[in-house]
Amino acid sequence: MDEFVIEPxxxxxxxxxxxxxxxxxxxxxxxxxDIDIIDLGMGNPMDGAPDLVIDKLCEAARDxxxxxxxxxxxxxxxxxxxxxxxxxxxxxxxxxxTEVLACIGSKEGFSHMCLAMLGPGDTAVVADPAFPxxxxxxxxxxANVITVPLGNDxxxxxxxxxxxEHLFPRPKxxxxxxxxxxxxxxxxxxxxxxxxxxxxxxxxxxxxxxxxGETCFDGYKAPSFLSAKGAKDVGVxxxxxxxxxxxxxxxxxxxxxxxxxxxxxxxxxxxYDYGIFQPIQIASIIAMRHCDDHIRIQNEKYQARRDVVxxxxxxxxxxxxxxxASMFVWTKFPVEHSKGKGSIDxxxxxxxxxxxxxxxxxxxxxxxxxxxxxxxVENEHRLRQAVRNIGRYLQGKPVPGKRRKQMQIP
Numbered sequence: 149m150d151e152f153v154i155e156p157x158x159x160x161x162x163x164x165x166x167x168x169x170x171x172x173x174x175x176x177x178x179x180x181x182d183i184d185i186i187d188l189g190m191g192n193p194m195d196g197a198p199d200l201v202i203d204k205l206c207e208a209a210r211d212x213x214x215x216x217x218x219x220x221x222x223x224x225x226x227x228x229x230x231x232x233x234x235x236x237x238x239x240x241x242x243x244x245x246t247e248v249l250a251c252i253g254s255k256e257g258f259s260h261m262c263l264a265m266l267g268p269g270d271t272a273v274v275a276d277p278a279f280p281x282x283x284x285x286x287x288x289x290x291a292n293v294i295t296v297p298l299g300n301d302x303x304x305x306x307x308x309x310x311x312x313e314h315l316f317p318r319p320k321x322x323x324x325x326x327x328x329x330x331x332x333x334x335x336x337x338x339x340x341x342x343x344x345x346x347x348x349x350x351x352x353x354x355x356x357x358x359x360x361g362e363t364c365f366d367g368y369k370a371p372s373f374l375s376a377k378g379a380k381d382v383g384v385x386x387x388x389x390x391x392x393x394x395x396x397x398x399x400x401x402x403x404x405x406x407x408x409x410x411x412x413x414x415x416x417x418x419x420y421d422y423g424i425f426q427p428i429q430i431a432s433i434i435a436m437r438h439c440d441d442h443i444r445i446q447n448e449k450y451q452a453r454r455d456v457v458x459x460x461x462x463x464x465x466x467x468x469x470x471x472x473a474s475m476f477v478w479t480k481f482p483v484e485h486s487k488g489k490g491s492i493d494x495x496x497x498x499x500x501x502x503x504x505x506x507x508x509x510x511x512x513x514x515x516x517x518x519x520x521x522x523x524x525v526e527n528e529h530r531l532r533q534a535v536r537n538i539g540r541y542l543q544g545k546p547v548p549g550k551r552r553k554q555m556q557i558p
Contacts, residue, residue: 162287168511171495175505183549186534189505191329191475191523195449197394197435198442204434208427218423221414222250226429229436230387230402238372246407247380249414252424254359254386254401257413259285260420261355261384261403264412265321266291272321273308273352275299277512279329282357294319297515300326300335305342312350322347325357327370330512330521331478332471334368340376347382353409354383360474362392362443365451368472374405384409391475392443393435398428450475453524453531460535464542477522485542491517502541503549504534
């Protein structure tokens with residue numbers, strides 16, 4: 149009898165090998181050996197949500213009325229609160245009924261927006277390096293990706309215009325992300341006005357990932373895409389509560405902007421899910437309404453951690469531009485330090501010998517090679533230790549394999 153073979157869909161086959169797989173496997177192996185790994189690989193906030201949010205979450209969770217299915221696009225009061233926040237912070241007027249939609253984190257929303265907007269034969273323009281879902285969300289929708297070198301100036305926009313002029317059929321979607329993950333690159337007021345002009349000129353819709361829009365330092369205030377005149381005519385913006393409020397595990401984000409794009413996303417989500425657990429939505433209203441001080445305090449922590457990492461990396465000879473936003477430091481390591489190895493192999497080497505996990509730049513695109521992304525998720529002491537470990541290893545000195553404290557099981 150013939151062997152029974154199960155084949156995944158073509159969209160699965162289009163995805164490249166998971167570049168973090170080898171790192172995660174080694175990290176797990178080290179932890180099983182009780183080695184203390186300083187994990188700076190994932191932008192996974194560790195500081196926790198505000199007490200007000202936790203209290204409201206517990207209160208709402210005790211009400212059985214909140215245990216039922218919710219609305220796939222989010223309860224109205226939650227969408228209204230996000231609209232009020234846009235009005236307050238970025239002077240953007242939004243209709244909570246038709247121009248705001250709640251997502252199970254912005255990553256889910258972005259992926260389903262790609263599914264709603266793209267299909268076989270369509271093309272999206274994405275900068276390189278890029279947050280992986282910005283490329284793979286397009287691939288999962290069956291569409292094609294054209295990458296252009298990342299920038300934040302007129303030259304960058306001219307490159308996109310050239311792609312639109314010479315590609316047939318023209319690209320359907322332009323994906324932007326400022327403050328940028330992984331590099332921390334930012335833009336100034338006025339940049340998005342030019343983006344809107346370009347979008348209208350070439351009839352290309354825009355998705356702006358604004359996940360780090362409130363994680364800013366040194367007095368910098370990131371502009372919202374939607375604050376540009378005419379932005380709602382051409383695109384949408386994704387935000388999240390994960391970073392500003394320490395609510396990553398709550399999985400709550402938002403899409404806002406163009407009504408037709410929001411409607412298309414709502415249609416897709418209506419088939420896929422029944423919405424976010426309602427106590428989380430209720431707690432999120434409290435976060436946006438009462439916890440702006442938490443954002444300021446959290447940003448002060450990130451800024452202090454940023455300074456520790458940047459100063460330490462410069463001491464060991466790595467190149468770094470001090471970021472004005474995001475929870476990452478993007479750094480270029482000298483090729484002689486890696487002995488010619490690419491960023492993935494070098495990241496494996498540092499994990500193996502310096503006990504520090506970082507995200508290799510190549511995982512974010514070809515232009516990320518010979519870089520590392522460092523997440524500012526540990527406290528200042530641990531960050532100093534991480535840089536110290538790397539420096540000792542590169543100097544040929546032994547790195548203490550400090551053992552993790554074991555949890556006492558009663």
